[in-house]
């Protein structure tokens with residue numbers, strides 16, 4: 059335990075934002091405590107690779123404690139923060155103990171939103187944590203196993219209908235990977251079914267895939283998905299999900315006006331449609347009277363502090379902050395890792411300024427652009443450069459995506475492991491992380507009694 063009289067900095071969350079804030083304070087005369095409810099930092103951009111058996115968990119996650127082995131001013135604690143008592147400068151942990159702070163950085167990230175239908179979660183897991191990725195991988199691989207055992211051709215089809223809801227980057231990556239598994243990886247391994255018979259549906263409520271990308275790249279991503287055999291349903295709203303599949307309201311068939319409601323029977327559904335801020339956002343609002351946006355993110359001051367509570371900064375996916383481009387209306391900073399890292403860096407710099415009695419700085423977002431991958435040699439890239447946007451797709455974009463992700467992965471060993479796994483997968487379409495613990499589908503998921 060630290061006992062000095064140096065300012066106490068408490069960081070909640072060892073994700074992209076929290077890690078960056080902690081690293082930026084490595085040489086500062088402060089005592090830092092970093093609390094996370096998991097023992098690892100997770101590289102979420104490659105989480106879909108764990109969910110689709112391409113990579114094993116340790117390739118994309120690193121123990122937080124080991125990351126800070128050399129940083130003597132930092133103590134790592136494995137615990138969940140349940141309450142932020144802003145007026146008393148202390149937080150409550152799930153084991154009932156408390157931690158005092160002089161400066162608090164809240165970087166607790168986001169979770170799934172089922173738009174008021176939390177009962178769908180059991181049938182359509184989202185992808186946010188390693189546990190989520192393991193669950194999706196289990197359902198995906200066991201869907202093929204169950205189809206192989208199923209004598210009834212109609213029921214077999216249900217097992218071989220794989221649905222992804224939401225065509226943002228995660229949904230697109232996931233649907234593309236499902237298609238490659240069905241069309242390439244599993245070929246030759248089954249005797250009663252042909253994995254190529256699997257249908258992969260990507261269901262999107264909006265008019266195009268990858269809506270954060272320019273329309274030209276959305277169109278390219280759509281055609282790359284279709285080339286992989288993914289059926290993309292646009293303007294299609296999911297109205298219900300249960301153990302048998304989903305109900306969808308979407309455009310009527312060609313030649314018929316309006317919308318129709320239809321059912322898709324499926325035993326493997328993944329949710330990639332909605333994001334909500336960590337519940338700690340609501341807790342902060344309750345304890346400080348600050349405002350939240352519609353996703354539950356804390357509306358912070360330009361310097362990332364909570365209005366009226368200069369000693370508390372909220373950063374990353376939990377913060378609602380705007381980026382100002384000259385001549386344009388302010389736009390919210392997107393929930394991406396570069397945004398979280400930049401906010402973490404600024405929060406650390408502002409803590410030092412406060413300690414030195416200097417004015418704090420406002421956040422300015424440096425937007426480097428967007429990337430999304432779809433499959434082998436198939437990706438879209440939209441880069442912001444000083445000379446204007448640079449957009450490209452397919453093989454070149456895929457290599458760019460791959461190298462960028464390896465570069466940003468934490469730890470030399472992780473980079474090497476991922477590089478080797480991908481080199482093997484590139485030449486053979488193999489997926490090395492297909493061993494699943496456990497025996498069968500969970501009963502509540504498939505509606506078994």
Ligand SMILES: Cc1cc2nc3c(=O)[nH]c(=O)nc-3n(C[C@H](O)[C@H](O)[C@H](O)COP(=O)(O)OP(=O)(O)OC[C@H]3O[C@@H](n4cnc5c(N)ncnc54)[C@H](O)[C@@H]3O)c2cc1C
Pocket residue numbers: 070071072073074075076093094095096098099100102103104105106137138139140165166167168185186227228336338373374375376393394395396398429
């Ligand atoms: C599947 C997926 C794919 C993504 N792909 C990309 C991509 O390709 N490119 C990109 O730029 N961004 C991507 N993102 C978004 C990016 O990962 C987030 O913007 C980024 O992680 C936000 O960082 P953060 O620090 O705010 O939160 P996180 O990185 O989510 O970290 C939050 C941390 O807080 C901890 N925590 C939460 N609540 C508590 C609590 N009560 N007590 C203690 N600890 C707590 C969590 O365990 C976690 O470690 C992706 C996200 C997901 C889920």
